Amino acid sequence: MDPAFVVAPVNRRVFGSFVEHMGRCVYTGIYEPGHPTADEDGLREDVLDLVRELGVTTVRYPGGNFVSGYRWEDGVGPVADRPTRLDPAWRAVESNAFGLNEFMRWAVRAGVEPMLAINLGTRGLQEAVDLLEYTNHPGGTTLSELRVEHGAREPHDVRMWCLGNEMDGPWQLGHKTADEYGRLAAETARALRQFDPGLELVACGSSSRAMPTFGAWEATVLEHTYDLVDHISAHAYYQLHGDDHASFLASSVDMDRFIQQVVATADHVGARLGSDKRVDISFDEWNVWYLEQQLGDPPTAPRDWAVAPRTSEDAYTVLDAVVVGSLLITLLRHADRVTAACQAQLVNTLSLIRTEPGGPAWRQSSFHPFALTSRHAVGTVLDLRLDAPTLATDRHGPVPLLDAVATHDADTGRLAVFVVNRHPSEPVSLTTGLRAFGGATLLEAVLADDDLTATNTQDDPDRVVPRRHPDASVAGEALLAELPPASWSMFVLDVT
Numbered sequence: 001m002d003p004a005f006v007v008a009p010v011n012r013r014v015f016g017s018f019v020e021h022m023g024r025c026v027y028t029g030i031y032e033p034g035h036p037t038a039d040e041d042g043l044r045e046d047v048l049d050l051v052r053e054l055g056v057t058t059v060r061y062p063g064g065n066f067v068s069g070y071r072w073e074d075g076v077g078p079v080a081d082r083p084t085r086l087d088p089a090w091r092a093v094e095s096n097a098f099g100l101n102e103f104m105r106w107a108v109r110a111g112v113e114p115m116l117a118i119n120l121g122t123r124g125l126q127e128a129v130d131l132l133e134y135t136n137h138p139g140g141t142t143l144s145e146l147r148v149e150h151g152a153r154e155p156h157d158v159r160m161w162c163l164g165n166e167m168d169g170p171w172q173l174g175h176k177t178a179d180e181y182g183r184l185a186a187e188t189a190r191a192l193r194q195f196d197p198g199l200e201l202v203a204c205g206s207s208s209r210a211m212p213t214f215g216a217w218e219a220t221v222l223e224h225t226y227d228l229v230d231h232i233s234a235h236a237y238y239q240l241h242g243d244d245h246a247s248f249l250a251s252s253v254d255m256d257r258f259i260q261q262v263v264a265t266a267d268h269v270g271a272r273l274g275s276d277k278r279v280d281i282s283f284d285e286w287n288v289w290y291l292e293q294q295l296g297d298p299p300t301a302p303r304d305w306a307v308a309p310r311t312s313e314d315a316y317t318v319l320d321a322v323v324v325g326s327l328l329i330t331l332l333r334h335a336d337r338v339t340a341a342c343q344a345q346l347v348n349t350l351s352l353i354r355t356e357p358g359g360p361a362w363r364q365s366s367f368h369p370f371a372l373t374s375r376h377a378v379g380t381v382l383d384l385r386l387d388a389p390t391l392a393t394d395r396h397g398p399v400p401l402l403d404a405v406a407t408h409d410a411d412t413g414r415l416a417v418f419v420v421n422r423h424p425s426e427p428v429s430l431t432t433g434l435r436a437f438g439g440a441t442l443l444e445a446v447l448a449d450d451d452l453t454a455t456n457t458q459d460d461p462d463r464v465v466p467r468r469h470p471d472a473s474v475a476g477e478a479l480l481a482e483l484p485p486a487s488w489s490m491f492v493l494d495v496t
Contacts, residue, residue: 001415002436003408007381008336010407015374016058016115017352018285018344019103021066022090023311028357029347030106031098035358042098043106046361050353051110051346054367055374060115060162060284060342061103065089067165068121068173072131075099076150086305088173093307100135101147104156114156115284115342120164120184121174128188132161132195160200160340162284163188163225166207166235168217178217182224189228202282202340205232209258215265222269222279231282231340234262237289237350238323245424245452247395249486251323252330252403252420254396255286259334281334283341286327288320288366289350312350316366318464318486319452325369325488326420329405332373335381343370354458362461365454368447369488372466376416376492379409391422401428402483408495415440417491421483424452430489432479437495442479444469448487466490 019025030051033042062070066089074083074096082096107114116135118128130143135156137144144155166172167181176184181204189201203225206214218232236258238251259281266279289312314320324343331341347353347361352370355361384406390398404419415437421428434440445466456464472481472491483489 001382001384001406001433003382003410004436005383007333007383009380010332010377011335011339012057013113013340014331014335014338015055015370016060016284016340016342017056017346018060018064018342019062019346020064020344020349021062021070021087021094022064022345023313023349024308024355025345025347025349025351026098027095027308029355031102032357041102041105043109044355044361047347047353047355048109050361050363050367051112054352054371056110056112056346057374058113058115058160058340058342059107059110059346060117063089063117063165065165065172067117067119070119071123072100072119072127076101076134076147090311091305092309093305095307101150101152104152113160114158115160115162115340116158117162117165118188120167120181120188121172124184125188125191129191129195132192136196159198160202161192162202162233163229164204167204168211168213169207178213178220182221185221186224186228189225193228200231201229202231202233202284203229205234205262207235209236209254209261215261218262218265219269222266226269226273226275226279227277229279231280232262232266234258234281234283235285236283237285237287237291238327239288239290239292240319244394245319245486246391246422247393248319248323249326249420249422249424250391250393250396250399252326253399255327255330256333259283259330259338263337280337280339283331283338285342285344287344287350288314288316288323290314313348313354314350315455315457316364317453317455318365318447318449321365321369321447321464322420322486322488324366325373325418325447326403328369328373329403329418329420332377332381332405332407332418356458360458360461362456362458365456365464368464368466372445372490373418376414376490377407377418378414378416379407379411382406382408402430413495415493415495417479417493419483419489421485421487423485425485427485428483430479430481430483432491433477434474434479434493434495435477440474440479440493440495442472442474443492444472444490446484446487446489448484448489452486
């Protein structure tokens with residue numbers, strides 16, 4: 001490592017998250033009137049405390065698949081007058097008791113920047129500009145004065161907008177071909193920019209790297225939108241298949257390839273169009289998600305519709321937390337092109353935070369690598385040179401045994417190194433050269449456990465927590481440590 005060789009500054013938007021009207025993320029998650037900790041708006045203070053501790057910077061709302069059938073007007077105005085709707089995305093009943101203005105009040109309380117998604121599935125350009133006018137215009141028009149009437153006197157001034165969600169997916173309401181979506185996204189982007197040229201707009205990329213249209217989708221969409229948008233989205237979820245721990249621990253290899261291929265595609269389109277502009281990536285859905293086990297076959301009978309059902313409430317293990325830490329390493333390593341990211345989701349549904357109705361809130365195992373990375377990854381991302389043996393995996397081929405990234409804050413002299421040992425059963429010795437930094441003192445943490453299946457629960461919320469590294473040290477011009485098997489480690493040093 002050398003402070004003169006950098007990738008890019010750390011973009012704080014990389015530590016974003018996601019609140020969707022899915023399962024109990026909103027209702028009995030961030031919002032539960034009558035809860036012992038609820039404020040006057042029904043927002044759970046215990047959850048707000050954990051969100052602040054987590055270090056989340058940006059939150060995407062209200063979806064997700066949910067947004068492609070959502071009428072934003074349903075979620076504003078007097079709650080008693082709001083309609084109850086069916087949500088076909090998750091086969092749930094939506095009360096609309098929580099909507100745009102409630103989310104904005106929550107975002108202010110949580111100290112996060114809102115990122116709003118627009119319905120381009122069942123709706124289109126007119127509804128998008130209406131939403132923008134209601135949300136951001138100061139006043140004096142019918143829609144902006146309606147917002148004032150609804151209790152939000154000041155405009156919300158949302159700067160980042162997603163032009164739909166996963167429109168490449170056949171499961172999506174209003175699913176479109178790349179040409180159909182690209183034209184609609186371009187028309188919508190032009191209209192939004194007529195209202196405010198300074199908005200940041202995100203076009204829909206592929207729902208995963210495994211989509212049959214991956215690559216071709218991005219190229220076609222960007223042919224329509226390249227000079228109109230700032231980002232193209234990427235979504236990826238990973239899970240353990242059987243007992244293939246080695247492949248699961250190498251999940252970030254797939255994310256890394258995903259990012260490289262989207263960048264290559266975007267830059268090719270830019271070159272073909274003769275544009276000097278650069279389109280970056282908003283990796284606005286990522287996480288470990290046991291989708292196959294949790295959702296199974298979709299229900300078919302109307303009686304299965306429910307209000308805020310328990311959906312995908314994965315209890316994350318030590319192994320899952322290590323993978324989450326590794327995915328964060330990959331996002332940071334591409335700080336030059338991944339300029340926003342949203343872990344999905346924040347509360348209850350495939351989440352970092354869990355709650356019980358009327359009961360406690362607690363940290364999942366994966367909460368800890370996110371919180372520590374958000375707290376300590378400051379300054380610039382360094383361009384590392386890693387020398388490590390390879391590990392054979394069934395899904396990803398041979399991969400480096402270690403996954404690592406480092407950040408350096410020149411203002412404070414703080415150096416942070418994040419590293420994962422991908423070997424499921426063997427420790428590995430780590431040596432990190434520090435000669436370019438002079439002297440160093442060490443503060444460190446490690447997330448490791450002999451039981452890779454251990455989880456945090458309501459009854460034992462601190463079963464999985466970061467522990468002090470037993471043998472890490474600075475010797476001369478090197479950081480030395482023995483990394484446990486299947487572990488995520490963080491080493492924070494004060495350097496001169």
